[in-house]
Amino acid sequence: MKIAFSPCPNDTFVFHAWVHGLIPGAPELDVSYADIDITNNWASGSGSRDHDVLKISYAALPWVLDEYALIPCGGALGRGCGPLLLTRGDAAETSDPAFLSGRKVAVPSERSTAYLLFRLWAARHVPGGFGEIVVMPFDRIMPAVRDGQIDAGLVIHEARFTYPSYGLSMMTDLGSWWESDTGLPIPLGAIIARRSLDLAKITAWTRASVEYAWAHPDESRDYVMRHAQEMDPAVANAHIGLYVNAFTANLGEDGYAAVSALLNRAADEGLVPKIDPDKLR
Known part of the structure; x- marks a missing residue:
């Protein structure tokens, strides 16, 4: 079975057991x-x-739900774990959202939850709108801000x-804004699988891999750090602690509500296509 996920600690932690043949x-x-x-x-x-x-x-779901189904575990969704909007220089000079008017902003993907949250927030808070969006790998964004390549x-x-x-x-914590505005957790990364596959089995194997990771946290350490x-290591552990949580084991009603709220708001702003709610489950 062919699978794709990021080398980030939360993903390698979650899938370590399955990747290494530890799930019967x-x-x-x-x-x-x-x-x-x-x-x-x-x-x-x-x-x-x-x-x-x-x-x-999760922001990419509207483009893939015809062929792929959302798996209700293994992903990243939670509270206190949202994207941050950063600037360089004195915080007192750049903390006003008006600073972004006409400015260049880097994002990790135009089909990311981070991007949708930024656009939803900016629509309310940035007078006249920002200037240019630049997509770049997330690990290059902070150096680019520091070096003045983007604002x-x-x-x-x-x-x-x-x-x-x-x-x-930090200009704003977009996750905190989302939570205070909606009362819902932040839907970040989703696990999807082809609809032609046995989705119940994929869900069971994914959940078993999550549970194995929690039960044997030391076993995945070398694999996690290699990627x-x-x-x-302390940052990697903090990363796992923040992004691998109860929603990773089971999306649940609050999780589905958060996904629906994000995608419906984004569709209302013309940022994503409208979704068929029946295809989320």
Whole structure:
């Protein structure tokens, strides 16, 4: 079975057991490790659509639900784990959202939850609108802001813990804004599988891999760190602790409500196609 997910610690932690043949009855995995922008494009058919299971952004679901189904476990959704909008220089000078008017903003993907949250927030808070959106790999965004190549950057994952070391300031925590505005958790990364497959089995194998990871946290450490792009082990552990949570084991009603709210709001703004709610489950 062909699977694609990111080399980030939460994904490698979740899938370690399945990748290493530790889930009884689960098929062998042929793994592609790729940034979320790449897997979003693979799933939507921009590249070779030959993966059976993928980790994508929830924001990319409207383009893939005809062929792929949402698996209700294994993904990243939670509270206190949303994307941050960063600027360089004195926070007092750049904390006003009006600073973004006409400015250049880097995002990790135009089909990412981070991007949708930014657009929904900016529609209310940035007078006259921002200027240009630049898509770049998430690990290049903070250096680009620091070096003045762009005016602001939308960051995800471990950047929550490391951005001060780049001399950057947080303009807003878009996850906190979303939670206070909706009362719902933040839907970040989704696991999807081809509808032609046995979805109940894929769900069971994925959930078993999550549960194995929690039960044997030390077993995945070498695998996680090998793919963690020279990340400090303490940061990797914090990353896992934040993004692998109860929603990873079971999306649940709050999870589905969060996904529906995000995609419906984004559709109302013309950012994504309207979804058929029956295809989410």
